[in-house]
Amino acid sequence: MINQDNKIYNFAPGPAMLPDSVKQQIIDDMPDWRGTGSSVMEVSHRGPVFRNLVKETELLVREILDISDEYDILMTPGGARLQYSMMPMSFSSLTGKTMYFVHGHWGKSAILEAQKFCNARPLVPYKQGEIYTAIPEYDMSQLDDSFDYFHYTTNETLEGVEWQDIPENNGVPMFCDMTSNLMTRPIDVSKYHLIYASAQKNLGIAGITIVIIKKSMLDIAPNNLPLMLDYRTYAKHDSLWNTPPTFPWYVMNLMLNWIKSTGxxxxxxxxxxxxxxxxxxxxxxxxxxxxxxxxxxxxxxxxxxxxxxxxxxxxxxxxxxxxxxxxxxxxxxxxxxxxxxxxxxxxxxxxxxxxxxxxxxxxxx
Ligand SMILES: Cc1ncc(COP(=O)(O)O)c(C=O)c1O
CATH class of the missing domain: 3.90.1150.10 (Aspartate Aminotransferase, domain 1)
Incomplete structure (x- = not known):
């Protein structure tokens, strides 16, 4: 016997454990997914059965997080880290200013990437090797409408330091990395202009990232972005412009159904x-x-x-x-x-x- 329950408990930070019922569903679906005679991995992303899954997944996200039509829900490749580049490329510029709140490893990674594309400033100065044990004291009065956006990370996964409330943003569009805690509690999406989370912690497996973006932001981005780095490409084409990560999308759908069915x-x-x-x-x-x-x-x-x-x-x-x-x-x-x-x-x-x-x-x- 390994422990009293005779079970393996996987405490990994991501990729992380999946519910047993979701794994069982994957096994059951493997030979014949939704009557296609194939696994989900073998069907066209443009065919009607996969398109149904796409629609269904979007509706589940909207329902679970109570998201209005003012927002698009996009599915992107490249993990949360790709968002670190896409945000400043789309919503700031070499002459633009953005504000980042850093309280751990991922916030630091986000600002370092942004600094290649714009003048990204930390609200509170940080040191490279610092290990955070708290959200540092801050003064939001520095944040004004001269900044293109304000970015923070809700939960720092390495240090285990999490915001329990939403910071003030003084009317500046608020962007948030929710990779390790999206769908772990209710949130007020209307406070944000952009939320993103890669799936491998609470929403299934690695390979897909959910981006919840206020539609009004899409008009601001420059027109010369590479297509795959332009949020509009995903918005216009239901995130099906290139061949998307279909299996992670399917697992996310199962996870959302599981979240709904467990209350x-x-x-x-x-x-x-x-x-x-x-x-x-x-x-x-x-x-x-x-x-x-x-x-x-x-x-x-x-x-x-x-x-x-x-x-x-x-x-x-x-x-x-x-x-x-x-x-x-x-x-x-x-x-x-x-x-x-x-x-x-x-x-x-x-x-x-x-x-x-x-x-x-x-x-x-
Ligand atoms: C809060 C947070 N942001 C970003 C990342 C990076 O995610 P990805 O590997 O999907 O780019 C992680 C991964 O653990 C994370 O926990």
Whole structure:
């Protein structure tokens, strides 16, 4: 027996675990998807069956996030990182100014890319090697309409530092990297001009990125962009201009149906709150484990923690792996451990992790 449930729990930060029912559906669909006689991987993206999936997926996103017709929903390749380039190329210029809020690894990556295309400034100065344990104090009065847009990251996946509210944007179009927490709780889309998230954490598998963009933004972009880097190409052609990542699109559709059938985002949020609260509570009550993220900024989806004795890190990871607790090691830039508790992680996985941590403490504390 590996753990009490005899199950593997994958705490990877992405690609991440999928719900069992979604994996089973993929297996069931493989020989004959929706009566096509083929798998979804073998049918034309322009045929009626795949086009139905495209329409259905868009409607599910609109319904789950309550998105109005003022927005287009696009599916792009290239991960979240491609968005780091597309945003400044489309919505600023070499003579333009943009404001970035940096509170971790991904925010830094985003601003560094933007600086190739425009004058991208950090709202709060940052240091390259800094490991964030809180959202830094900030003064939004610097943000005014001389900036083309304001960008931030809702959840810093490596550090486990998450915004719990929405920052003020002083009327400047607000863009947001929600790669690690889109669809983990309800959000007010109307506050944003652009939201993006690659799928491999809460929305299926790698290969596809969802972009929710205010239609009015599309008129602003310059006309000389390469077609595949122009949001309008995706908007005009239902994201089917080139041959898209059809399998990841199909898995996203299954994930959205799963989110809906398990109660939608309010239910998802209360499960995520319960899972993370249980783990933080355990860590806070231990002298062997610690989490040094400011309590109000703690992530509900990436719980980072340290062992009192760093020399035990390797043993911890190996023994966890042996009992079915997979991919628990923290990112090399941050160290320690990280438990990613995305939507598909059941509370039973958190219980199994805590049980293992208790036993490890008994053996090594
Ligand atoms: C918050 C955040 N932004 C961006 C990325 C990069 O995503 P991709 O690899 O899809 O480009 C990640 C990946 O972990 C992430 O967590």
């Amino acid at each position: 939608g985002l309010s239910a998802i949020e209360s499960r995520n709150t319960q899972k993370s609260a249980k783990l933080y509570d355990f860590i806070d009550n231990s002298n062997f484990y610690s989490n040094n993220v400011k309590v109000d900024n703690r992530s509900k989806v990436n719980v980072t923690f340290l062992l009192a004795d760093e020399n035990l890190n390797e043993t911890f990871v190996q023994q966890a792996d042996a009992v079915g607790i997979k991919a628990i090691k923290g990112h090399r830039a941050v160290g320690g451990m990280r438990a990613s508790l995305y939507n598909a992680m059941p509370i039973a996985g958190v219980n199994a992790l805590i049980e293992f941590m208790q036993q490890f403490e008994k053996d090594h504390g």
